Amino acid sequence: MMKLASVRYGSRDRLGVLKDDGAITLLDAFDSMRDLIRSGEDPSRFESRTTVPACEVDWRPPIRHPGKICCVAMNNSASNARKISAPDHPAYFLKPSSCLVGHRHPIRVRPYYGSVHPEPELAVVIGRRMKDVDAADAPGYVFGYTIMNDVTGNGMRAEDMFHYWALYANPARPGELLRREQHLSYAARYKGTDTFGCLGPVIATADGIPDPDDLDVTCRVGGETIAEDSTRYYNYKVAEILSFLSQFQTLEPGDIVSCGTAFRPSEKRTSIHHANFQSVGGPVEVTIAGIGTLVNPVEIEERPIGKWRLP
Amino acid sequence: MMKLASVRYGSRDRLGVLKDDGAITLLDAFDSMRDLIRSGEDPSRFESRTTVPACEVDWRPPIRHPGKICCVAMNNSASNARKISAPDHPAYFLKPSSCLVGHRHPIRVRPYYGSVHPEPELAVVIGRRMKDVDAADAPGYVFGYTIMNDVTGNGMRAEDMFHYWALYANPARPGELLRREQHLSYAARYKGTDTFGCLGPVIATADGIPDPDDLDVTCRVGGETIAEDSTRYYNYKVAEILSFLSQFQTLEPGDIVSCGTAFRPSEKRTSIHHANFQSVGGPVEVTIAGIGTLVNPVEIEERPIGKWRLP
Numbered sequence: 001m002m003k004l005a006s007v008r009y010g011s012r013d014r015l016g017v018l019k020d021d022g023a024i025t026l027l028d029a030f031d032s033m034r035d036l037i038r039s040g041e042d043p044s045r046f047e048s049r050t051t052v053p054a055c056e057v058d059w060r061p062p063i064r065h066p067g068k069i070c071c072v073a074m075n076n077s078a079s080n081a082r083k084i085s086a087p088d089h090p091a092y093f094l095k096p097s098s099c100l101v102g103h104r105h106p107i108r109v110r111p112y113y114g115s116v117h118p119e120p121e122l123a124v125v126i127g128r129r130m131k132d133v134d135a136a137d138a139p140g141y142v143f144g145y146t147i148m149n150d151v152t153g154n155g156m157r158a159e160d161m162f163h164y165w166a167l168y169a170n171p172a173r174p175g176e177l178l179r180r181e182q183h184l185s186y187a188a189r190y191k192g193t194d195t196f197g198c199l200g201p202v203i204a205t206a207d208g209i210p211d212p213d214d215l216d217v218t219c220r221v222g223g224e225t226i227a228e229d230s231t232r233y234y235n236y237k238v239a240e241i242l243s244f245l246s247q248f249q250t251l252e253p254g255d256i257v258s259c260g261t262a263f264r265p266s267e268k269r270t271s272i273h274h275a276n277f278q279s280v281g282g283p284v285e286v287t288i289a290g291i292g293t294l295v296n297p298v299e300i301e302e303r304p305i306g307k308w309r310l311p
Numbered sequence: 312m313m314k315l316a317s318v319r320y321g322s323r324d325r326l327g328v329l330k331d332d333g334a335i336t337l338l339d340a341f342d343s344m345r346d347l348i349r350s351g352e353d354p355s356r357f358e359s360r361t362t363v364p365a366c367e368v369d370w371r372p373p374i375r376h377p378g379k380i381c382c383v384a385m386n387n388s389a390s391n392a393r394k395i396s397a398p399d400h401p402a403y404f405l406k407p408s409s410c411l412v413g414h415r416h417p418i419r420v421r422p423y424y425g426s427v428h429p430e431p432e433l434a435v436v437i438g439r440r441m442k443d444v445d446a447a448d449a450p451g452y453v454f455g456y457t458i459m460n461d462v463t464g465n466g467m468r469a470e471d472m473f474h475y476w477a478l479y480a481n482p483a484r485p486g487e488l489l490r491r492e493q494h495l496s497y498a499a500r501y502k503g504t505d506t507f508g509c510l511g512p513v514i515a516t517a518d519g520i521p522d523p524d525d526l527d528v529t530c531r532v533g534g535e536t537i538a539e540d541s542t543r544y545y546n547y548k549v550a551e552i553l554s555f556l557s558q559f560q561t562l563e564p565g566d567i568v569s570c571g572t573a574f575r576p577s578e579k580r581t582s583i584h585h586a587n588f589q590s591v592g593g594p595v596e597v598t599i600a601g602i603g604t605l606v607n608p609v610e611i612e613e614r615p616i617g618k619w620r621l622p
Contacts, residue, residue, distance in 0.1 A: 065378065068407035073497050074473055082476040082490075089619075091471040091497040094405040096379035098561050112558075115480070131505075134618040154479065160402040161494070162385060165393040168465065169426070169585045177582055179393075183472070183494030186384050186402040193559040194442075243619035247423075248504040250409050271488055274480045307445040308400075308554035 001208025075260025103201035114155015229262035312519025386571025425466015540573035
């Protein structure tokens with residue numbers, strides 16, 4: 001098993017291997033994780049003799065520009081009791097690569113965002129092009145695992161909802177339309193705002209994570225533990241998620257699939273929803289067994305929204 | 312004004328300029344539109360002497376791998392009367408670059424997708440890095456305009472909804488949570504399935520589109536006109552959309568912002584929602600004045616969903 005990182009060192013983007021002693025060995029031949037994954041090569045072949053202390057690198061998201069980032073919604077069995085009606089398959093949204101920040105980089109929050117909180121998640125890094133793959137075969141397409149803090153703006157979420165009369169064709173009467181009362185909501189803003197995707201610090205290669213469906217996850221905010229959970233409480237297993245998604249959209253090398261929030265509260269705190277960054281300071285630390293700990297400070301930017309309406 | 316295309320010709324990805332006579336002049340120096348846009352160079356400097364007939368190229372999406380594709384929801388004033396409650400700003404979702412297909416490439420629909428229909432839209436191609444830009448300045452960040460057929464799976468949309476008790480921190484009593492009945496829906500599947508993003512055929516550079524807020528849009532399916540509309544009926548103007556988005560997420564060169572569906576029905580047909588590709592054959596043609604016509608056939612793939620549950 002290797003722990004692979006994307007780092008900036010000496011004003012250059014490099015790949016590195018995080019060693020048990022905390023040092024990073026730089027890789028030759030590839031500067032982009034996506035290129036390394038696409039090559040199908042064994043990363044250990046490219047380890048150089050250059051070792052640098054972890055404190056001297058600038059941590060980037062392990063994949064700097066994933067083709068897509070799919071995130072499964074409401075996959076924690078702890079939320080099942082709160083569901084009145086729900087799909088019987090994984091439902092998911094996308095985060096843009098522009099929202100990603102690496103380990104140690106700040107989550108920046110502006111007053112006009114409203115409430116913003118962390119969501120600790122196991123994220124899969126796709127290794128091979130994956131389309132129409134059965135769940136039993138899905139593990140063979142995984143390059144490795146990393147940590148996603150799926151930062152979420154609940155204040156914006158409450159704003160970006162529509163309650164309206166949707167139109168559907170009437171199957172019984174061609175040419176007629178049915179009106180159906182419907183609620184829709186849109187996630188691109190509350191899930192995709194800049195710095196709302198903390199990713200890293202490393203990718204643990206798949207050979208080191210024999211059972212991704214049984215990993216302990218903890219989340220601390222400002223030093224206090226607010227979630228103690230495990231991926232074994234996900235409704236859908238990692239292989240099921242990957243297989244389901246692949247029946248609809250092709251997953252490509254370097255794509256990220258984040259498997260849902262591990263939010264079971266610890267004894268001390270009742271919920272991640274209390275960790276509103278507008279009032280609760282950071283840093284946010286997400287730890288997943290076998291991968292590591294992703295740490296991000298929180299910064300408030302006292303900036304008002306700009307003039308987006310034309311006169 | 313130039314009409315720029317990404318094409319495959321002679322087993323190589325090339326950029327080209329579509330001429331008024333229908334021929335394509337190939338560009339030297341750049342094979343990727345995103346690289347050309349990032350360079351800030353005038354494309355006309357790189358026109359080669361090689362001209363090929365349009366029928367001999369394989370049309371790719373003009374930007375093959377945009378960093379992100381933001382799409383504004385419910386931006387047509389024709390839908391305002393159906394809204395019971397709605398945001399007072401643009402709400403948007405993301406499409407993944409993996410769903411894009413170019414001009415003439417098929418939209419592939421499987422029986423298990425349920426109802427699927429076209430949505431004709433004006434799409435902006437971002438020219439310069441754009442963050443916190445006021446609406447008055449937004450036009451200066453536009454590289455050009457293209458056509459998006461934002462193919463939508465209404466059947467999947469109806470499946471990917473949650474009705475549940477959401478948790479919010481109680482502002483009055485720290486440590487307590489409020490339960491709020493809420494509806495959420497997730498768009499990644501119904502908007503992002505493979506081939507659900509038809510883009511092209513060309514990018515009309517911004518100098519050729521002096522007023523993007525007054526462009527006629529028509530959509531034909533199987534030869535029949537199903538929508539005759541104009542971008543002047545958008546609730547939010549192009550500059551307002553770009554400015555609003557830029558207050559939350561950085562827009563980068565080559566990013567796509569699709570401005571909402573132009574769906575006012577023609578006299579003959581009542582709605583785009585009748586153009587369900589499960590029963591209505593293609594091709595789908597979307598025309599926007601000053602840009603061109605995007606044509607995509609429809610193919611039904613008789614494939615059942617794979618075994619995505621583990622035993």
